[in-house]
Amino acid sequence: MPQQHASTLDGHDPRRPVPAPLPEDEDARLAAVRRYDVLDTPPDGAFDRVAAMAAHLLQVPVATVSIVDENRIWFKAAHGLEGVPEIGRDPGLCASAICQDQALVIPDTLRDPVAAGNPLVTGDLGVRFYAAAPITTADGHRLGTVNVLDTRPRVITPEDTAILTDLAAIVMDELELRLSALRAVRAERLLRQAETTRAETEQAARERAERDAAAIAAYAATLQQTLLPPALPSIPGVELACHYHPASRYEVGGDFYDVFPLDDGRWGFFLGDVCGKGAEAAALTSLSRYTLRAAAHQHVDDPLAVLATLNAALLADPAVGSRFCTVLYGTITPADDESGGTVVRLAGGGHPPAFHLIPAPTGHGGARVHPVELHGSTLVGALPDARFVATTVLLRPGQALLLYTDGLSESRDADGRLLDIDGVAAFLAARTGPTTAAALVADTVALLTGLPHGLDDDVALLALAATTTESGLAVTNTGAPGRAAQER
Template sequence: MCPTDPAPEPGEEQNAADTDSAFTSLLENSAEELYEHAPCGYLSTLMDGTIAKINTTLLGWLGLDRSRVVGRMRFTDLLTVGGKLYHETHFAPLLQMKGEISGIALDIKAAGERMPVLVASKVKTSQDGEPLLIRTTVFDARDRRAYERELLRSRRAAEEARRQSDADRVRLQEALAVLQQSLLPAELPAVPGLEAGSYYHTASPDLLGGDFYDLFPVSAGRWAFFLGDVCGKGPQAAAVTSLARYTLRAAALHDPDPVTVLTTLNTVLHERYRSGQGRYCTAIFGVLEPGGSHVGVHLASGGHPAALIQRADGSADYLRTPGGLLIGALPRAPFTAARARLQPGETLLLYTDGLTEARTGPDRELYGEDALHAFITARPPAGPQALITTLRGLLASFDDGLDDDTALLALGVPALPPTTQGEELA
């Protein structure tokens, strides 16, 4: 058998009863204290809005005496004009429909100022479901409103900063565009017996590119041309571009032999940048020599993609210059020369690797030289300007697959009129 609990000593039952009574009284006093001095406002109203009960906290916010409020004022009397309007049009109808509502932002007429609050109300009903009164809790939202205002101010400041940043970016892009244009000829000169076309695609308006080209006279009846690509982007690349352009032009006026000109450029770049971070470029330099109905081409390349000739019969050939090294990398570099003839209706195309290294298709494969050759042969020969226009459409079709600047330079001999062709055949 389990032992029974020992019997209470005399007087223990009375002490326990007294303790329970004191604890109950303490709880009742604490509940009343909590209601009156809670960190939020409490009030109860009749169904017509007349205030039947209100706690000390809310009275303190309002700066009113209890005798002036209970039985004499309605809940809406505590609200600002805007709060009354919102109460009548939204708050009261929702409360009537749902029986309770919470998180409603209103403003009450606190002592000497407008006070933002969050309000929650619930309808108390009888056992039969008849509405008896409305219990409402009012939370101080001044800190929250201040936070919201600060957040709004910060948001507006951020938007203004963004607009200012956008404006600064536009100005920067405009300045870069002007600088970029200064590194290119404003327009190609008119060359007797020759047609020329060019195009420059900027991959990013926020960065200076390093592609360059030019066409200029070197002696009576002879014209020089070049197209190149500086490694890298930005101000450093622009500095190399400027140096390369003016070096090529100056060297060509002294001795237009293509290998000699590229050798001079290699020496200048290597000497200029050997003590710091190396700066390199690729380039094709050539000379055009008119000769009757054709134009002779004598060019050399330093690490640059091969030039392509679109023939009058619709075929196309690469003008290879194997062995030419990157310009500026070594103190001495070999360059390979090549010669060709442009007949009437034929065009020489020079381009930078932004074209052949564009990414295509879902696998983002390199476009490549073979694809370019096929593209050119699929188009009827119509001269340099038409070829440049066609290639601009190709570049646009790459969309985001074209992530490098691309320069195009096309030089060609105009096709003979049909009558002239017939006379030559006769």
């Protein structure tokens, strides 16, 4: 039943304000008011219609949708009450209405000890009748009221009170919908902010990664350049060409080669492959190159002794650990007969065979390809009693020798099949270009760049070709202890 405040006839002055009591859960109630974030918002058609409907249904001149704040009563919507956005909370009508669960009805405000001092009662409006239903949240907090006011005393029916209660429930539904919309907007805003932040973070991370990758690539390229000769020398009667193809811009490979003078018109050369990549491989490459050059001058006439010296150096260096390498080392000496050409003494330690190319006699391109097998040679730096093998190759004018690392023979064709040594030989035999060092390297590079699956390992190429002239030509195509010898 709605609470009806009776007239006071016990001597109390009805115009003396009596403070409205505070609800027991006032702090929690105010927190709920803040939660719905409705105070001081612009007019809203839905709430304005509720106020107008209340005035119409109960046939009163004034109706409001009121929210009770800490020190004021703020009108979210008002019908018939122009220019009054809020009033003080104490003394008040709505402040009393939110202290009870049911509707509050005051038939005559002048005879009510609380309502008699309200500015709406004592002011120009002269409110004499007041009825209100609390706007109650699902968790029981009364935010304010839907109320009706009249300038004359009156009594309303239970049906009228039920109408007010229903209208208060409608206001609560609107507030819930509004809160859901606000939360959705806030969530969308937060999501967009999070997406923007994430995008900015990812962009910054990409830029940082690109800078790091560029720095790593520059470092790797610089370090790699220190492990390869800046240019090949010019050797009378010999054309030279080389190429280095890294599998990755970001790692230092272990492939290496060099050509350098010895004495009496002789030249030394080598091509090798260190296991692994990165800084450790670079250190081993540097040690191998230095040792091979030094040993080559100590053992000018003995390529096997050069490999044995490298084997001993690698085994003796604790920094090398279990790492090893494969190497082809040789010497170049002009042939002493009238046919001309070049004598190559070649020694190997575990390395894929070089290819000796002899031009086809027809003169229409193509060549016979012979692998220079060094059967039985072992890895350099793996065993104290390593076994190295040497042979002699006579390069007549027009003939060539191609040295390569296993990145070439271990590459894969369009069907994913391993190219292997036989595949490399077949490719070289199928060439129609001249058997010059430059053409040989250029065609092999074209093969590498055309591989559909790319390269899993670095590739180093070194080609030597005997020429018919005494002038030399060099082309640079670039973006072990123990000694058991066998002579072939």
